[in-house]
Amino acid sequence: KQWYQRRVRATYGRYLNMVFGIGGWCLYPLEDVNVYTLDQGYMISRKFGLVSHGQVLSETYSEFLLNEKTVKYGIESIRSKAISVLAQKLGLGISLNNNPV
Secondary structure, three states, X not given: OHHHHHHHHHHHHHHHHHHHOOOOEEEEEOOOOEEEEOOOOEEEEEEEEEEEOOEEEEEEEXXXXXXXXXXXXXXXXXXXXXXXXXXXXXXXXXXXXXXXX
16 A cells, blocks of 8 residues: 555656656645544545645645554555645546556
């Protein structure tokens, strides 16, 4: 699971670097982490924005269901999910089965 999250961020990060230039974009948290108690564990969510050259280009909510095994991957998972959703909203959808750039 963790290697997949790193691959998602690295792959989409390369594409975003090609589009906006290195250092020309960032994933910015627009809200604090929200934690909800559920029967199966906890749900964490956070609102992120894709910022380029001082402007928010796109926003998304990302959430993740936590249990005892996934607590340490929670924040990392919502970041990875957010960056892939934001990049796809901009038309940068890719398949991770293909060779990354």
